[in-house]
Amino acid sequence: MDSERPTSNGSSNGHGAAEKFATVPLRGRTGEVYLPPADVVETDGTFVIHVELPGIGANSIDVRTEQGKLHVTAERPRPQVGSGRVVSVERIHGWFERSFDLPSTVDSARIDARYDNGVLTLTLPKLEAARPRFIEVKVSN
Amino acid sequence: MATENGLTRKETSTPAERMERRRTVPPPVDIYENGDEVLVIADVPGASPDGITVRLDKDELFVHARCNGEGPGECVLGAPRGADYGRTFLVPRGIDADKIAADLKSGVLTIHLPKSEAMKPRKIAVRAS
Numbered sequence: 075m076d077s078e079r080p081t082s083n084g085s086s087n088g089h090g091a092a093e094k095f096a097t098v099p100l101r102g103r104t105g106e107v108y109l110p111p112a113d114v115v116e117t118d119g120t121f122v123i124h125v126e127l128p129g130i131g132a133n134s135i136d137v138r139t140e141q142g143k144l145h146v147t148a149e150r151p152r153p154q155v156g157s158g159r160v161v162s163v164e165r166i167h168g169w170f171e172r173s174f175d176l177p178s179t180v181d182s183a184r185i186d187a188r189y190d191n192g193v194l195t196l197t198l199p200k201l202e203a204a205r206p207r208f209i210e211v212k213v214s215n
Numbered sequence: 216m217a218t219e220n221g222l223t224r225k226e227t228s229t230p231a232e233r234m235e236r237r238r239t240v241p242p243p244v245d246i247y248e249n250g251d252e253v254l255v256i257a258d259v260p261g262a263s264p265d266g267i268t269v270r271l272d273k274d275e276l277f278v279h280a281r282c283n284g285e286g287p288g289e290c291v292l293g294a295p296r297g298a299d300y301g302r303t304f305l306v307p308r309g310i311d312a313d314k315i316a317a318d319l320k321s322g323v324l325t326i327h328l329p330k331s332e333a334m335k336p337r338k339i340a341v342r343a344s
Contacts, residue, residue, distance in 0.1 A: 080291075111293065112293055113290055113293030114293060115286075116288055116289050116290075116291045117287055117288035117289075120288075122288065124261075126260040127260065127322075128258040128260040128321060128322030129258065129320075129322060130321065153245070157249060158248055158249035158254070159247065159249065160245075160247055161246035161248055165243045165244070166243070191260065191263055191321070191322050192258070192260035192262075192323065193260045193261045193322060
């Protein structure tokens with residue numbers, strides 16, 4: 075069962091909103107790449123992945139599937155301060171990246187991506203054969 | 216939800232029974248300052264515009280953003296969403312409380328704290344005698 079669930083290949087300690095952004099070593103890009111918090115919810119017919127990407131336009135988020143993996147990349151540029159003074163900085167800017175292993179039960183051609191209130195919601199429908207089915211019990215007399 | 220008789224929640228429950236305990240986490244915040252205002256920017260992904268509370272009480276600024284929980288299903292990775300965001304700041308004197316403005320865009324809450332006239336930097340002309 076567990077092997078058919080999406081797993082994050084970045085880190086296993088995804089703790090939703092409370093999770094600190096973890097850094098992964100850069101590869102081929104200048105600057106650091108951050109791992110945005112994500113969680114996965116399973117229903118009978120779908121997996122739903124929520125990725126927190128506040129302040130990034132829907133056009134700046136790249137979602138793609140490749141060789142059984144689902145990749146999410148996005149960039150949040152540094153804010154323009156102008157003549158102002160920076161008092162404190164806690165929010166993270168730069169590249170965000172997260173990948174998930176797709177279970178074989180997911181219909182990867184019908185994945186839906188939606189961005190709302192700073193959260194990217196990916197809906198992964200399960201293949202018809204993988205959904206639970208109710209079988210009618212007939213009486214034979 | 217159970218709908219059979221006797222299993223539905225009675226509407227006559229006391230206010231204390233209807234109270235809901237909610238989890239709150241502090242959002243990451245950037246603070247900027249220029250001549251006219253102090254700018255507080257907080258990441259509150261998942262918060263909706265009607266769930267935002269920004270209040271200045273004496274010198275304390277309360278910021279709260281409510282998140283709706285998620286729909287049905289079992290959380291198989293990470294933690295279920297649904298914690299609210301909350302944070303308090305001590306604000307220096309000289310902020311014009313009546314003109315505080317906040318806006319929410321793509322899960323980022325921006326709070327403008329305008330300085331009162333007395334706080335703003337002023338250029339004093341130097342006259343030659």
